[in-house]
Amino acid sequence: xxxxxxxxxxxxxxxxxxxxxxxxxxxxxxxxxxxxxxxxxxxxxxxxxxxxxxxxxxxxxxxxxxxxxxxxxxxxxxxxxxxxxxxxxxxxxxxxxxxxxxxxxxxxxxxxxxxxxxxxxxxxxxxxxxxxxxxxxxxxxxxxxxxxxxxxxxxxxxxxxxxxxxxxxxxxxxxxxxxxxxxxxxxxxxxxxxxxxxxxxxxxxxxxxxxxxxxxxxxxxxxxxxxxxxxxxxxxxxxxxxxxxxxxxxxxxxxxxxxxxxxxxxxxxxxxxxxxxxxxxxxxxxxxxxxxxxxxxxxxxxxxxxxxxxxxxxxxxxxxxxxxxxxxxxxxxxxxxxxxxxxxxxxxxxxxxxxxxxxxxxxxxxxxxxxxxxxxxxxxxxxxxxxxxxxxxxxxxxxxxxxxxxxxxxxxxxxxxxxxxxxxxxxxxxxxxxxxxxxxxxxxxxxxxxxxxxxxxxxxxxxxxxxxxxxxxxxxxxxxxxxxxxxxxxxxxxxxxxxxxxxxxxxxxxxxxxxxxxxxxxxxxxxxxxxxxxxxxxxxxxxxxxxxxxxxxxxxxxxxxxxxxxxxxxxxxxxxxxxxxxxxxxxxxxxxxxxxxxxxxxxxxxxxxxxxxxxxxxxxxxxxxxxxxxxxxxxxxxxxxxxxxxxxxxxxxxxxxxxxxxxxxxxxxxxxxxxxxxxxxxxxxxxxxxxxxxxxxxxxxxxxxxxxxxxxxxxxxxxxxxxxxxxxxxxxxxxxxxxxxxxxxxxxxxxxxxxxxxxxxxxxxxxxxxxxxxxxxxxxxxxxxxxxxxxxxxxxxxxxxxxxxxxxxxxxxxx
Amino acid sequence: xxxxxxxxxxxxxxxxxxxxxxxxxxxxxxxxxxxxxxxxxxxxxxxxxxxxxxxxxxxxxxxxxxxxxxxxxxxxxxxxxxxxxxxxxxxxxxxxxxxxxxxxxxxxxxxxxxxxxxxxxxxxxxxxxxxxxxxxxxxxxxxxxxxxxxxxx
Numbered sequence: 001x002x003x004x005x006x007x008x009x010x011x012x013x014x015x016x017x018x019x020x021x022x023x024x025x026x027x028x029x030x031x032x033x034x035x036x037x038x039x040x041x042x043x044x045x046x047x048x049x050x051x052x053x054x055x056x057x058x059x060x061x062x063x064x065x066x067x068x069x070x071x072x073x074x075x076x077x078x079x080x081x082x083x084x085x086x087x088x089x090x091x092x093x094x095x096x097x098x099x100x101x102x103x104x105x106x107x108x109x110x111x112x113x114x115x116x117x118x119x120x121x122x123x124x125x126x127x128x129x130x131x132x133x134x135x136x137x138x139x140x141x142x143x144x145x146x147x148x149x150x151x152x153x154x155x156x157x158x159x160x161x162x163x164x165x166x167x168x169x170x171x172x173x174x175x176x177x178x179x180x181x182x183x184x185x186x187x188x189x190x191x192x193x194x195x196x197x198x199x200x201x202x203x204x205x206x207x208x209x210x211x212x213x214x215x216x217x218x219x220x221x222x223x224x225x226x227x228x229x230x231x232x233x234x235x236x237x238x239x240x241x242x243x244x245x246x247x248x249x250x251x252x253x254x255x256x257x258x259x260x261x262x263x264x265x266x267x268x269x270x271x272x273x274x275x276x277x278x279x280x281x282x283x284x285x286x287x288x289x290x291x292x293x294x295x296x297x298x299x300x301x302x303x304x305x306x307x308x309x310x311x312x313x314x315x316x317x318x319x320x321x322x323x324x325x326x327x328x329x330x331x332x333x334x335x336x337x338x339x340x341x342x343x344x345x346x347x348x349x350x351x352x353x354x355x356x357x358x359x360x361x362x363x364x365x366x367x368x369x370x371x372x373x374x375x376x377x378x379x380x381x382x383x384x385x386x387x388x389x390x391x392x393x394x395x396x397x398x399x400x401x402x403x404x405x406x407x408x409x410x411x412x413x414x415x416x417x418x419x420x421x422x423x424x425x426x427x428x429x430x431x432x433x434x435x436x437x438x439x440x441x442x443x444x445x446x447x448x449x450x451x452x453x454x455x456x457x458x459x460x461x462x463x464x465x466x467x468x469x470x471x472x473x474x475x476x477x478x479x480x481x482x483x484x485x486x487x488x489x490x491x492x493x494x495x496x497x498x499x500x501x502x503x504x505x506x507x508x509x510x511x512x513x514x515x516x517x518x519x520x521x522x523x524x525x526x527x528x529x530x531x532x533x534x535x536x537x538x539x540x541x542x543x544x545x546x547x548x549x550x551x552x553x554x555x556x557x558x559x560x561x562x563x564x565x566x567x568x569x570x571x572x573x574x575x576x577x578x579x580x581x582x583x584x585x586x587x588x589x590x591x592x593x594x595x596x597x598x599x600x601x602x603x604x605x606x607x608x609x610x611x612x613x614x615x616x617x618x619x620x621x622x623x624x625x626x627x628x629x630x631x632x633x634x635x636x637x638x639x640x641x642x643x644x645x646x647x648x649x650x651x652x653x654x655x656x657x658x659x660x661x662x663x664x665x666x667x668x669x670x671x672x673x674x675x676x677x678x679x680x681x682x683x684x685x686x687x688x689x690x691x692x693x694x695x696x697x698x699x700x701x702x703x704x705x706x707x708x709x710x711x712x713x714x715x716x717x718x719x720x721x722x723x724x725x726x727x728x729x730x731x732x733x734x735x736x737x738x739x740x741x742x743x744x745x746x747x748x749x750x751x752x753x754x755x756x757x758x759x760x761x762x763x764x765x766x767x768x769x770x771x772x773x774x775x776x777x778x779x780x781x782x783x784x785x786x787x788x789x790x791x792x793x794x795x796x797x798x799x800x801x802x803x804x805x806x807x808x809x810x811x812x813x814x815x
Numbered sequence: 816x817x818x819x820x821x822x823x824x825x826x827x828x829x830x831x832x833x834x835x836x837x838x839x840x841x842x843x844x845x846x847x848x849x850x851x852x853x854x855x856x857x858x859x860x861x862x863x864x865x866x867x868x869x870x871x872x873x874x875x876x877x878x879x880x881x882x883x884x885x886x887x888x889x890x891x892x893x894x895x896x897x898x899x900x901x902x903x904x905x906x907x908x909x910x911x912x913x914x915x916x917x918x919x920x921x922x923x924x925x926x927x928x929x930x931x932x933x934x935x936x937x938x939x940x941x942x943x944x945x946x947x948x949x950x951x952x953x954x955x956x957x958x959x960x961x962x963x964x965x966x967x968x
Contacts, residue, residue, distance in 0.1 A: 039938050047934035075939040082936040129940045132893045174899055181892035216861040221891065255860045 024048070039079040042068070046083045069101045074130060077105070081133040088140045099141050103153045106134045110156050128178040135185040143193045154196065160186045161202050173215075180218060187225055194232045204229055204238040211245045216255055223249070223261035230268040239269050247281050256290055263293075267300045275308030279318055287325050294329040298322060299489045302334045306341065306485075312348040313355075315341065320359050320369070327366030333485045335372050342376060344477045350383040352376050357390050360398050370402045371410050378417030379475055382424045392425035396432065408446050415449065419456040423472040426465070433460055605696030606810050608748050614693050617641065621680075621693070627701045627750075630771040632666040634695070638680075664695075668702045670774040671803050699806050703750030703768040703779070710757040713767060717780055720797040727796045727804035729812045733785070742785070745814055751781060758782065770803060777803045781811075816894070816935040817869060818845075819928070820882045821917070826850050829879065829917055832928055834935035853882055863891045874898050879914055897937055904931060904945055926952060 068080035187203045210222035230239045250262040270278045309315035319338040342352045356373040384390045436457040444450045614621040625634040675694040751768035766781040779798040796808045821830035872894040873882040881898045909916040930945045
């Protein structure tokens with residue numbers, strides 16, 4: 001029987017799976033099969049499952065398989081665990097019950113005396129393989145909610161950590177290897193849970209000790225584990241304390257793989273405080289690094305330099321150094337990026353020009369340096385032309401001296417630089433024209449060079465200075481895009497790049513913050529730099545934010561996945577009425593009526609700006625919104641909860657498990673009652689889904705809080721004494737009457753909470769101004785709670801009656 | 816585990832066990848590359864290396880290199896122990912095993928490996944149980960040996 005199972009397992013083809021998929025689970029769970037057969041059956045099933053997951057249906061056998069965890073025979077447990085781990089990682093919900101069983105098994109093993117397990121004790125370590133597998137299984141799940149189970153688990157982990165501190169029971173390396181294997185697995189579990197700060201710190205300290213261990217293996221693994229630890233918020237600080245050791249390792253380790261790990265760790269633990277030091281260390285390592293890893297190192301240094309550059313001249317220096325040291329490995333993306341940054345930032349342009357000029361004077365100059373130099377001098381050479389050492393002619397000669405050493409694309413770039421020189425420095429015109437006219441240019445065998453030479457020559461001779469100036473105007477700032485360097489690094493590292501992925505989210509937020517020009521004045525740069533990707537609701541990667549504003553006049557229905565793709569649209573919110581303006585895309589079908597929950601959801605968002613707007617089996621929609629005066633911006637995150645991609649009538653698609661972001665710009669023209677509707681259509685598994693929600697934009701979002709003294713308040717209150725300007729409501733409290741909660745809600749509303757205005761200290765008084773494009777409506781609010789009766793009286797006065805009524809209605813729901 | 820290779824200091828392959836289906840050419844190519852990489856490592860170097868998005872764990876016992884390729888999420892130290900466990904099994908079975916034993920009785924070596932690992936995972940970690948199973952299998956084989964007179968060293 002065993003041999004047969006072996007055979008099936010080793011071949012493990014699809015046909016075998018089809019034939020045996022029904023049989024094997026039965027053998028596995030039947031009471032009378034021998035233990036050894038059970039083991040083989042379990043692993044055989046695992047193999048078949050890996051080969052063709054759809055054929056192995058676990059439905060009825062699930063609970064029985066989980067119970068195998070409790071089996072007496074350790075061998076069976078060992079085999080079964082591998083099976084369960086694989087199945088759990090694919091369908092975590094079905095196998096949830098195994099978590100508590102696993103924890104109890106683990107605690108039994110860990111706390112057992114060495115004589116208990118007899119043959120399964122390996123060099124004084126009880127059942128190491130089993131322990132490791134159990135810990136691996138637990139990593140498939142989030143930390144257990146059940147208090148008892150969680151307590152036991154934490155106890156286990158602490159025992160394991162404690163054991164590591166005890167003196168070893170045996171001198172043999174096997175004993176320490178087994179012990180440490182369990183330890184490392186436990187540490188990865190702790191990192192995975194990321195919720196127990198003291199365990200994390202202990203783990204970090206333990207790893208720190210390992211960093212200086214005699215055995216190379218342990219140092220290697222410690223560095224690797226620390227990399228993942230560095231990204232957790234609790235332990236980031238603790239990791240940074242070890243920076244000296246790591247830098248030492250980087251310099252002195254003889255094993256290249258350990259050095260590489262050290263470099264990775266430095267990259268992961270880098271943040272603002274130690275950025276300069278780390279970049280300097282990495283640069284010095286780069287000079288002696290292995291050729292195979294240089295490109296990756298270059299990309300990393302570039303990313304770090306950009307991310308933590310407080311002073312952009314330092315950034316320029318670093319990149320130029322990078323080119324000098326490892327010029328061959330500096331890929332295109334890196335120097336494109338530095339040019340983008342230099343152009344986007346005025347302050348560093350002069351410095352860049354000077355530095356580049358000096359760098360070019362070095363005798364052996366790398367080609368990338370010539371490229372960067374050529375471009376920058378072409379754009380900003382005028383900034384240093386005043387200095388006689390870098391006068392225009394000198395600059396030109398410098399560039400031209402490198403001309404012949406360069407490849408074709410570089411020469412093309414240099415020719416462009418020359419024509420820019422003609423524009424900037426008319427005195428060099430004659431010299432440059434001579435060069436352009438020479439045979440080697442206009443009869444050059446390369447078409448691109450020839451074309452450029454001829455065209456530039458003609459341009460310089462025919463065009464007047466004005467035309468020339470317009471044609472060769474300074475390059476405008478680049479629009480912010482996702483850093484292509486990151487994309488390249490990710491591609492290189494492949495899916496195993498944990499540290500880079502996590503950085504990614506933060507990175508994009510930072511990039512967007514740096515130098516976005518031309519943004520709406522009202523929506524200041526501070527709003528844009530909010531790192532929206534870090535509010536990843538599903539913890540998944542988010543696509544680059546796509547922002548733009550194409551105002552579509554007065555349509556209340558915001559057709560999300562319309563023909564134009566997910567471009568942001570700004571919905572002008574109009575006063576009552578679904579205006580009968582033509583919907584943007586004629587091809588779209590009729591929108592579904594708003595869902596009944598949307599009213600409730602709307603209420604949820606009156607006093608807060610962020611949260612989950614809607615969730616069902618397939619889709620989760622979260623929002624984050626910001627408002628300023630009469631403008632607002634809302635970020636919508638669409639998360640695909642399934643593993644299948646959503647497609648729409650047109651692109652783009654949302655991949656399974658991925659999240660897409662959309663930005664909506666909102667402008668309030670006048671006050672309104674009804675909320676805009678968000679209509680979402682997409683295709684899931686062939687069926688068209690249609691969801692309509694109300695966008696949680698309510699009039700109170702455009703409140704501007706106004707502080708005022710008591711006297712002012714009462715004066716205005718008396719001014720607004722006409723009956724239609726007041727709205728009053730008396731209602732029963734639906735939530736508790738806690739002071740802090742009430743205050744928080746009132747502040748969340750957007751008004752300013754005024755203290756010491758109302759003679760009755762129990763009452764709440766607020767004031768604010770609602771900003772709309774048409775007018776500003778001042779609004780005063782008084783909330784009188786009656787604790788005994790559990791009721792409120794809410795009075796609202798404002799200069800416009802509809803506003804009073806609407807805000808009153810909105811607020812009444814909140815309490 | 817994806818595959819396990821045993822090779823000598825001169826680069827001759829003694830055992831190979833593949834747990835992923837690959838074409839023969841692929842296997843040969845991988846074997847060649849990996850053997851070269853591992854043999855190039857100096858003695859004091861770390862036992863783990865990254866190779867082609869797999870982790871490779873290797874250990875040298877006298878003149879033989881035991882080399883395992885594991886996936887990203889597997890624990891390296893425990894794999895080292897798997898290797899050691901396998902060597903112990905061989906030792907117990909052959910009595911003070913040396914490379915010659917493996918060369919001449921390679922089918923036994925494969926049997927032992929199969930009892931220990933299945934589908935890339937450790938099946939049974941108790942030495943006694945594995946050896947007992949092998950003994951039982953041997954008993955079944957005895958008559959065959961008598962018939963065919965194949966010398967057993």
